[in-house]
Amino acid sequence: MLSGGSDSAYAALMAKTMWPHADFYGLFIDYGQPEAPPERIASMAVFKRLMFNYNHWCEVKVSDLYVFHRQSVAENNVYVPLRNLVLTSIAAAKAEALEAEVLVVGNKSLQKTEGEFLTYDGNRKFYKQLESLVQSIEVTSHRILIVPTLSENRTQKLTRKDVYFGLWKNGFEYGETFSCWFARGFDECGECKNCVEKKLLWEQWRAFTT
Ligand SMILES: [Zn+2]
Numbered sequence: 001m002l003s004g005g006s007d008s009a010y011a012a013l014m015a016k017t018m019w020p021h022a023d024f025y026g027l028f029i030d031y032g033q034p035e036a037p038p039e040r041i042a043s044m045a046v047f048k049r050l051m052f053n054y055n056h057w058c059e060v061k062v063s064d065l066y067v068f069h070r071q072s073v074a075e076n077n078v079y080v081p082l083r084n085l086v087l088t089s090i091a092a093a094k095a096e097a098l099e100a101e102v103l104v105v106g107n108k109s110l111q112k113t114e115g116e117f118l119t120y121d122g123n124r125k126f127y128k129q130l131e132s133l134v135q136s137i138e139v140t141s142h143r144i145l146i147v148p149t150l151s152e153n154r155t156q157k158l159t160r161k162d163v164y165f166g167l168w169k170n171g172f173e174y175g176e177t178f179s180c181w182f183a184r185g186f187d188e189c190g191e192c193k194n195c196v197e198k199k200l201l202w203e204q205w206r207a208f209t210t
């Protein structure tokens with residue numbers, strides 16, 4: 001699953017490192033999120049950089065799924081109930097159709113309450129539960145593994161700095177991933193929490209490498 005955000009990009013990079021000879025497919029899901037147009041471009045750019053085969057990038061549209069979410073805990077902290085259950089189910093169906101062995105997801109949380117945001121449906125345990133659910137209903141000998149490569153074999157959650165520095169160290173450009181909450185057309189807003197953090201990390205990275 002390749003949303004085009006920094007986490008999914010780094011998860012794909014990790015997957016490429018873990019299975020260098022595997023055949024990769026990139027899946028973008030347009031579920032009606034307002035940021036879908038710039039995210040789609042980032043998803044394609046990331047896939048092209050890592051996998052070189054445009055034919056293996058695909059998209060599923062479920063554009064009416066998006067519901068305007070209530071805000072919780074902190075300002076801008078969005079929580080769409082079980083969004084990742086729906087999206088991962090779609091990806092598992094696609095994986096089944098492609099006879100894929102592994103479904104890579106980009107979430108880096110280990111537990112459901114970690115850091116400042118709640119990640120009820122975006123943590124390692126959640127995906128492992130989904131994996132056993134998917135495997136329990138398999139009707140063929142084909143088994144799909146669901147692997148959050150960013151939390152694989154980790155006891156501490158990766159930081160955003162780990163993710164961005166990992167991407168930039170591997171040649172990614174600043175604008176190649178898209179993680180903005182309030183996109184203005186195809187551009188990042190530059191002001192939301194994600195944008196501010198990304199800019200700060202970029203300054204640190206530039207100072208570190210020049
Ligand atoms: Zn922004």
